[in-house]
Amino acid sequence: MTAPSTAHASSRPGRWIEHWDPEDEAFWSETGEKTARRNLFFSVLSEHIGFSVWTLWSVLVLFMGPKYGLSPADKFLLTSMVTLVGAVVxxxxTFAVAVFGGRNWTIISASLLLVPTIAAFTVMHPGTSFSTFLWIGVLAGIGGGNFASSMTNINAFFPLRKKGWALGLNAGGGNIGVPVIQLVALAVIGAGGGPRVLLGIYIPLIVVAAVLAALFMDNIASVKNDTGAAKDAAKDAHTWIMSVLYVGTFGSFIGYSFAFGQVLQNEFGRTPLQAAYLTFIGPLLGSLVRPVGGRLADRYGGARITLWNFVAMAAATGVLVVAGMRKSLPLFVAVFVVLFVLSGLGNGSTFKMIPGIFQAKAVAQGLRGEDAVAYGRRLSGASMGLIGAVGALGGVGINLAFRQSFLSYGSGTGAFVAFLAFYAVAFAVTWAVYLRRPAAEAQATAANSEAKPQLGYAEV
Structure with a gap:
């Protein structure tokens, strides 16, 4: 076994690991696992705070009462812009990890979070113009990018047999940043504090995350960008099909996380404190249940779980339409929480589908063994960055839909009808592409007893 080397690369700053082979079981058990787990812990910390800063404005708008002069439409536009930037970056x-190194980029990306947080602390008072708030919100969007770089970084540290657990923990730890900042806001509001108190809490936490990353994380010298894989993934139809499905799952999660409190205020007349008491529950459960969606997909197939999950999301959305029309707050909150849980399950099942789809394509092309694994790993890794970015755009659509619905109808009912229609489309796409078996194919397989079994998409 080759001894691990953590010597500094002569031409690059930072802690660089020159030899890293997690697939070597001896290497993994002796030194690899300990190093990987350490990097995972501090990566989760930075990503968690990144998610909190990204969704900061979902909380700040609850503080911004009539004195700020912002209409409900203004607030939905503000949160839409935050979500949009988070998706685009x-x-x-995704590619920054290979350019700068995982440790180095974690330090940089964590430190960048100080810019929108300090800026918001400076301007957060009545009399500030809407355009200023909009620009500060745009800056906060960079927190959404931390998820992509963190997932790319951690993916390199763990062997294939451990990636599901590691990436699930990494993603879940980041997603929980959404309910955590809402809980902190609840405590601040309950104690009579204002938005600047909340911002003042997070500024030192960002500094701590950056310092800890510098002290305890590592770069892996062998991680390099494969621009060819990115181009191949962008040309593959499955990348864009799965992007549509991820819009329905993660897009729903992040969009509802931004919008839930505003809907409670505008449609049901809740105060900031009353809204804050309710808004954290859905994102918390949706984050915690994400690994469950992956486990169910492992057992029953990601396509099947995703299909029926969209049925359940459509049914829950239909009940929300009824609850909104009847002004039933208990029913509305209960079903909205269920919708968050379903979005979390769908996050797990859709992301589980991606490597399986490209593995199935490799087998269909005649590849076997390590060749098939390498093909699937190369394209699925490249596609995940694109799918994650497009999926986050669903959050933009949700906030814009709520904005238009409140402008046109004075309630969120019109938006929920649109979401129901989208879930129906996502159901149809999942069935048509990944579960439907054409009759001609079935007859040909039955007629030819010597036909080799084909790896279909139903099991992905």
């Missing part, structure tokens, strides 16, 4: 953040 996921693409360059």
């Amino acid at each position: 996921r693409v360059p953040y």
Whole structure:
């Protein structure tokens, strides 16, 4: 076994690991696992705070009462812009790890969170113009990129047999940043504090995350960008089909996380404190249940779980329409929480589908063994960055839909009808592409007893 080397690369700053082979079981058990787990812990910390800063404005708008002069439409537009930037920056953040190194980029990306947080602390008072708030919100969007770079970084540290657990823990730890900042806001509001108190809490936490990353994380010298894989993934139809499905799952999660409190205020007349008491529950459960969606997909197939999950999301959305029309707050909150849980399950099942789809394509092309694994790993890794970015755009659509619905109808009912229609489309796409078996194919297989079994998409 080759001894691990953590010597500094002569031409690059930072802690660089020159030899890293997690697939070597002896290497993994002696030194690899300990190093990987350490990097995972501090990566989760930074990503968690990144998610909190990204969704900061979902909380700040609850503080911004009539004195701020912002209409409900203004607030939905503000959160839409935050979500949009968070989605777009996921693409360059995906490639930044190979350019700068995982440790180095974690330090940089964590430190960048100080910019929107300090800026918001400076301008957060009545009398500030809407355009200023909008620009500060745009800056906060960079927190959404931390997910992409963190997932890319951690993916390199763990062997294939451990990636599901590691990536699930990494993603879940980041997603929990959404309910955590809402809980912190609840405590601040309950104690009579204002938005600047909340911002003041997070500024030192960002500094701590950056310092800990510098002290305890590592770069892996062998991680390099494969621009060819990115181009191949972008040309593959499955990348864009799965992007549509991820819009329905993660897009719903992040969009509802931004919008839930505003809907409670505008449609049901809740105060900031009353809204804050309710908004954290859905994102918390949706984050915690994400690994469950992956486990169910492992057992029953990601396509099947995703299909029926969209049925359940459509049914829950239909009940929300009824609850909104009847002004039933208990029913509305209960079903909205269920919708968050379903979005979390769908996050797990859709992301589980991606490597399986490209593995199935490799087998269909005649590849076997390590060749098939390498093909699937190469394209699925490249496609995940694109799918994650497009999926986050669903959050933009949700906030814009709520904005238009409140402008046109004075309630969120119109938006929920649109979401129901989208879930129906996502159901149809999942069935048609990944579960439907054409009759001609079935007859040909039955007629030819010597036909080799084909790896279909139903099991992915």
